Amino acid sequence: xxxxxxxxxxxxxxxxxxxxxxxxxxxxxxxxxxxxxxxxxxxxxxxxxxxxxxxxxxxxxxxxxxxxxxxxxxxxxxxxxxxxxxxxxxxxxxxxxxxxxxxxxxxxxxxxxxxxxxxxxxxxxxxxxxxxxxxxxxxxxxxxxxxxxxxxxxxxxxxxxxxxxxxxxxxxxxxxxxxxxxxxxxxxxxxxxxxxxxxxxxxxxxxxxxxxxxxxxxxxxxxxxxxxxxxxxxxxxxxxxxxxxxxxxxxxxxxxxxxxxxxxxxxxxxxxxxxxxxxxxxxxxxxxxxxxxxxxxxxxxxxxxxx
Amino acid sequence: xxxxxxxxxxxxxxxxxxxxxxxxxxxxxxxxxxxxxxxxxxxxxxxxxxxxxxxxxxxxxxxxxxxxxxxxxxxxxxxxxxxxxxxxxxxxxxxxxxxxxxxxxxxxxxxxxxxxxxxxxxxxxxxxxxxxxxxxxxxxxxxxxxxxxxxxxxxxxxxxxxxxxxxxxxxxxxxxxxxxxxxxxxxxxxxxxxxxxxxxxxxxxxxxxxxxxxxxxxxxxxxxxxxxxxxxxxxxxxxxxxxxxxxxxxxxxxxxxxxxxxxxxxxxxxxxxxxxxxxxxxxxxxxxxxxxxxxxxxxxxxxxxxxxxxxxxxxxxxxxxxxxxxxxxxxxxxxxxxxxxxxxxxxxxxxxxxxxxxxxxxxxxxxxxxxxxxxxxxxxxxxxxxxxxxxxxxxxxxxxxxxxxxxxxxxxxxxxxxxxxxxxxxxxxxxxxxxxxxxxxxxxxxxxxxxxxxxxxxx
Numbered sequence: 001x002x003x004x005x006x007x008x009x010x011x012x013x014x015x016x017x018x019x020x021x022x023x024x025x026x027x028x029x030x031x032x033x034x035x036x037x038x039x040x041x042x043x044x045x046x047x048x049x050x051x052x053x054x055x056x057x058x059x060x061x062x063x064x065x066x067x068x069x070x071x072x073x074x075x076x077x078x079x080x081x082x083x084x085x086x087x088x089x090x091x092x093x094x095x096x097x098x099x100x101x102x103x104x105x106x107x108x109x110x111x112x113x114x115x116x117x118x119x120x121x122x123x124x125x126x127x128x129x130x131x132x133x134x135x136x137x138x139x140x141x142x143x144x145x146x147x148x149x150x151x152x153x154x155x156x157x158x159x160x161x162x163x164x165x166x167x168x169x170x171x172x173x174x175x176x177x178x179x180x181x182x183x184x185x186x187x188x189x190x191x192x193x194x195x196x197x198x199x200x201x202x203x204x205x206x207x208x209x210x211x212x213x214x215x216x217x218x219x220x221x222x223x224x225x226x227x228x229x230x231x232x233x234x235x236x237x238x239x240x241x242x243x244x245x246x247x248x249x250x251x252x253x254x255x256x257x258x259x260x261x262x263x264x265x266x267x268x269x270x271x272x273x274x275x276x277x278x279x280x281x282x283x284x285x286x287x288x289x290x291x292x293x294x295x296x297x298x299x300x301x302x303x304x305x306x307x
Numbered sequence: 308x309x310x311x312x313x314x315x316x317x318x319x320x321x322x323x324x325x326x327x328x329x330x331x332x333x334x335x336x337x338x339x340x341x342x343x344x345x346x347x348x349x350x351x352x353x354x355x356x357x358x359x360x361x362x363x364x365x366x367x368x369x370x371x372x373x374x375x376x377x378x379x380x381x382x383x384x385x386x387x388x389x390x391x392x393x394x395x396x397x398x399x400x401x402x403x404x405x406x407x408x409x410x411x412x413x414x415x416x417x418x419x420x421x422x423x424x425x426x427x428x429x430x431x432x433x434x435x436x437x438x439x440x441x442x443x444x445x446x447x448x449x450x451x452x453x454x455x456x457x458x459x460x461x462x463x464x465x466x467x468x469x470x471x472x473x474x475x476x477x478x479x480x481x482x483x484x485x486x487x488x489x490x491x492x493x494x495x496x497x498x499x500x501x502x503x504x505x506x507x508x509x510x511x512x513x514x515x516x517x518x519x520x521x522x523x524x525x526x527x528x529x530x531x532x533x534x535x536x537x538x539x540x541x542x543x544x545x546x547x548x549x550x551x552x553x554x555x556x557x558x559x560x561x562x563x564x565x566x567x568x569x570x571x572x573x574x575x576x577x578x579x580x581x582x583x584x585x586x587x588x589x590x591x592x593x594x595x596x597x598x599x600x601x602x603x604x605x606x607x608x609x610x611x612x613x614x615x616x617x618x619x620x621x622x623x624x625x626x627x628x629x630x631x632x633x634x635x636x637x638x639x640x641x642x643x644x645x646x647x648x649x650x651x652x653x654x655x656x657x658x659x660x661x662x663x664x665x666x667x668x669x670x671x672x673x674x675x676x677x678x679x680x681x682x683x684x685x686x687x688x689x690x691x692x693x694x695x696x697x698x699x700x701x702x703x704x705x706x707x708x709x710x711x712x713x714x715x716x717x718x719x720x721x722x723x724x725x726x727x728x729x730x731x732x733x734x735x736x737x738x739x740x741x742x743x744x745x746x747x748x749x750x751x752x753x754x755x756x757x758x759x760x761x762x763x764x765x766x
Contacts, residue, residue, distance in 0.1 A: 003543045006568070010535040123366030125556055127587055136569070143569045218532050220560055220588050224363060228530060263536030267525075276537045277499050277526030 002141030007264045008257060013148045013217070015256020016155035020210035021233035022240070022248035023162060024203035030243035031179045031199045033099070034091060037106040040230015041113035042082055042204045046075040046211030047128070047221045048121050054129050068131035075208040083204025087197055110227070117223035125222050128215040151213050158209060159249050162202070166245060171198060179243075232283075239287050241300025250298060259283050351393040353650050354400055355380065355640065356418035356447075357633075358411065358428035358438070361403035364530055364556045365430070367584060367627055372430050372452065373401050374622050375630030379637035388641060391648050397641070404434045406529065408501075411438045419445040424650050425640045427633060432456030432474075433501035439467045448656050450639055452632030455578065455601065456505040460676040468659060470635050470671055472601035472682025474506045477577055480684035480700040481599050482513020485548055485575060488597075494523035494546040494572070496537065496561070498553035503529070506577045507552030514550075522546050527557060534561045535568065542570050554579040559588025566592040573597065582628045586692055593689040597697075600685050602668045604696045605631060610667045635666035 021043055028036045054071030058064065090105040135146040166172035177185040178195045186192050214229065215221055232255065240251025262282030266274050290298060357376045359369035380397045388395045400423060402414040411434030418426060419441055426442055426449040429435045435454035442449040443464035450468045451459065457473045485493065493514055497507035511521055522544040525537040538561070541549060549565065549572050551558050558580035565574065574596040576585075581598035589596075605611035605626070614634065618626055642664050647655035664671045672680040687694045 003539055006539045006542075007536060010533075010539060014533060014535075118362070118366075123362070123370060125364075125367065125559075125584060125588055127590070130590075136567070138569070143567065145567055218560055219563065219590070220532065220556075222364060222556075224530075225532070260536040260539075263525075264540050267540075275524065275526045276540070277528060279536065 003264065005140055006142040007260045009142055009144050009148065011257030011260030012253065013144075013151050013256070014259065015236075015253035016152045017210055017213055017217070017229075017252075018233050018236045018255050019249045019252025020155050020158065020206050020213070021229060022237040022252045023159065023245065024207045024210075025234050025237040026240075026242055026245060026248040027175075027199045027203045029237070030245075031175060032091075032196060034102050035106065035234070035242075036086070036091075036200075036203070037103070037230065037234075038086055038090070038109040038113055039203065039207055040226035040228075040233070041110050041117070042079050042086075042207040042226070043211040043214070043229060044117060044221070044223065044226030045082060045113065046079045046208030047215040047225065048117060048126065048223070049078045049208075050075040050212050050215055051126050051128055051221055052121075054131065058129055064129075064131050067129070071131075072209075072212050075212055076205050079204040079208035079211075080201045083200040083207075084197055086204075087200040092193070092196075110230075114223055114227070121223055123223070125220050128219045128221055130219065131216055147216055151217060154209070154213065158206065159245075162206070163245060165202070171195070175199060235283070235287055238297055239290055241297030244297070244299045247297055247299030254298075255283055255286075258286050348389075349393040350396050351390060351650055353390075353395050353397045353425075353641075353644065354421065354423045355397060355637065356400045356402065356421070356423040356426040356428070358402045358404050358414055358418070358426065358434070359430035360406035360434075361401075363405045363407075365406045365554055368453075368554070368582070368629065369403070369406075369430055371627035371630045372428065372633045373399075374618065374624075375452070375633035376401070376427055376637050378618060378621060378630075379634045379641075383637070383641050388645060390644050390650055395641070395644070395650065397637075404429055404431075404438075406431050406434060406500075408433050408437050411435070412441065414438075415441040419447065423447060424644075424652055425449070427452065427636045427640065429454065430629065431500065431502055432459060432505060435459050436462070436501055439464055442466050446656065447652050448640065448643070448659050450636040450659070452634075452636040453578075453629040454502070456501045457509075458501070458505070460678050464677075465660075466656065468639075468673055468677040470632050470639065470666070470668065470679055471578075471629075472684055473678055474502070474509050474577070476682050477599060477601060477684050478506055478509020478511075479513045480686070481510050481550070481575065481577065482515075482517050482519070484597070484599070484686050484698075484700060485514055485550070486517035486519055490519060490548040490573070492520045492522045492544075492546040493548045493550055494525065494541040494544060495521055495550045495552070496525045496527060496534075496541075497551070498529045498531075498557060499526055500529050500553070502579065503552035503554075505552070506579075507550065510550055510552065510577075519548075527553070527561075529554060529557065531557055532560055534564050538564055538568050538570060541572075542568055546572050548573050548575055551576045551580065555582045555585040555588065559585045559590075559593065562589040562596060563592040578628065581687060581694065583625060583694075584627060586689055586694070589689075594691075596689050598687055598689070598694075600687065601679075601682055602632075603683060603685055603699060604687075605667075607696070608667065608669075614667045631667045635664070635668050635671060638666060639664050639671055 024039045028034055050071035053074040054067045057067035057070055086109055090109045091102050094102045094105060132147050137144050166175060174190045174195045177190050178192045182192045236251040236255040237248045239255060240247030259279050263276040263279035266278055266282055267276055357373060359372040360366055361369045376399055380399045383397045400418060400421060404411040404414050411429055415438035426447055428451060429438055430453050432454040435451050436459050439449055439459060443466045448466050450470060452470055454469060455471055455474045455477060457475045460467050495507050495511055497503040523541050525541060527534060551561060558576050562574045576598045578600050581600045586593045605615055614631055615626060618630060639662050643658040643662060644650050644655045647658040649655055660673055662671055662673060674680050683699050685699045686697045688697050
């Protein structure tokens with residue numbers, strides 16, 4: 001039983017990270033109907049910027065907490081700028097182009113960002129400075145660390161903040177209006193360009209935060225780390241119903257837990273026929289089954305077709 | 308239009324002439340191979356292909372390999388090696404296979420089309436094996452400095468060689484080492500690549516033969532960062548030891564996550580995790596764990612420290628892993644060309660098999676499969692953020708003789724090398740018999756697998 005509990009913790013932490021990244025996908029999709037495939041790379045840039053800034057400050061003799069916080073702030077600022085820049089350069093000129101075109105530029109931007117990061121930070125793995133003290137807890141045979149608790153708590157708070165922003169503020173109202181119908185929102189005095197920029201900037205800030213969490217958790221970073229993470233988060237967003245905030249959160253956590261349980265039990269359940277290397281397949285089977293019965297995802301509303 | 312074109316042609320000619328004037332002091336033999344001047348020896352360009360991942364999670368190792376090859380090529384060019392009456396000018400065609408078997412075959416074809424005279428690489432067994440067929444069909448000699456999966460040389464290709472002990476030797480040594488350290492139970496994890504899986508399978512055989520119980524078998528992939536789920540499962544089986552068949556980029560974080568989950572077991576891995584990168588990534592969790600490397604530690608080899616100095620001086624970075632082996636691979640290629648007095652693959656290929664080259668990593672001689680003869684395996688322990696040499700296992704007879712020779716100086720060296728040759732001949736018979744047995748075993752396993760497969764298909 002303690003294994004089951006431990007696997008749930010593993011999945012919850014992994015899932016919280018997926019959720020935060022998935023929110024970036026879902027916000028942009030909800031408003032523009034565009035899948036920003038470069039979002040995973042924004043997360044990666046966030047992690048790498050934190051490493052550079054925090055390591056520099058630690059070397060300069062500042063305390064860990066200050067260096068970490070400065071790294072986080074720098075990462076969020078850089079990623080927000082990057083998000084704004086991405087929208088401006090790669091997506092805005094194609095606002096009225098056929099739907100597939102921005103999808104291709106998104107993939108293009110993802111490759112460009114990976115290569116820029118490779119040039120700037122090199123090919124080697126980078127170690128993330130240990131910013132938080134290593135405190136281990138043990139409850140009912142399951143081990144977890146302070147970092148894991150922090151990840152789940154911070155993700156939860158951030159997501160709550162985002163929901164407040166979308167449903168309780170004027171900007172949020174403008175976002176929801178633009179999502180429903182950009183032309184009509186424009187006629188009502190909503191500057192849809194600004195709203196779309198805001199969605200990119202906020203999504204990228206969440207991505208930067210997720211990047212810092214991935215960094216503190218695994219303590220390693222690499223210029224290609226964003227690709228798989230982005231793919232998984234995208235899957236989580238689709239699972240929950242892309243375009244839906246609650247869906248992205250639930251989808252992320254669900255995906256994390258499915259993966260952990262899949263890796264933990266698939267071997268025993270199938271009598272050793274399938275091993276733990278099928279954990280990704282396990283997650284995707286769940287995705288396919290959900291989409292077969294609920295094509296718009298778990299929480300998705302029925303909408304017209306959007307690519 | 309016509310006038311304009313001829314004007315351009317004229318000016319181009321003028322520029323060329325000017326350029327030629329500038330270089331007058333040093334006549335370029337390529338331009339004038341027929342020149343009777345005694346200085347102008349003809350130059351023959353030798354194209355060597357090098358393939359390793361330059362992108363992806365193993366890019367740091369790929370770059371390390373390329374540095375090794377570059378160092379060798381530059382030294383060869385500085386020496387001005389003479390082959391077939393011409394000065395050989397080596398050119399390195401470096402390609403990226405991203406550690407992906409599909410990409411590996413594509414760049415292999417590219418090198419074949421570019422008519423390279425030889426190939427050094429690839430880095431991974433998974434890319435080397437499919438690529439070796441293309442090189443074999445084209446008759447291009449291939450020497451890998453790091454592909455350790457036994458299958459590479461067992462396909463019957465006359466062009467396939469490696470300058471490193473294979474995983475049968477390494478897995479066996481690791482299994483014996485684990486038993487000697489008193490480990491009773493082990494969990495085996497591999498990354499499902501040809502290398503990881505191959506090494507894990509060989510380790511399992513050796514460990515079981517030595518009386519160690521395998522309590523869990525888990526898998527990951529060569530791009531993963533999270534191992535908590537499989538480690539949690541392993542924890543419930545309470546092994547003394549976790550063996551990982553895979554690379555440092557996964558091994559380091561795995562060791563770290565083992566510690567976080569409160570797993571007390573030791574970590575053991577092969578050459579893929581025996582790198583400075585592993586220590587960097589594993590942090591203090593790497594402390595006290597073990598890994599193995601084919602060959603002897605660089606510091607203990609006659610030319611090792613010198614190579615290390617040259618490398619760090621030239622590239623301003625420390626050696627990750629396979630650079631010295633790749634360096635030797637290039638040198639063996641050049642040495643064979645020299646002995647054949649030809650750069651034609653068909654002419655110098657037979658000479659590669661007859662190599663007896665005193666390289667940085669070992670005295671390189673190949674058996675009839677193209678495997679390194681008498682490959683030794685050294686075991687290391689991570690201690691205080693460094694790899695500490697523990698012992699050398701298996702195939703070490705010749706190596707030990709060689710080491711003794713270094714200690715007693717040049718005169719003794721000559722005697723000892725004669726002795727080494729004699730020992731090796733004696734050992735050879737034994738090794739080859741062993742090899743046959745292994746091969747037969749592998750075939751039996753393959754047959755069994757085929758049978759299972761057809762049974763499954765029937766179902």
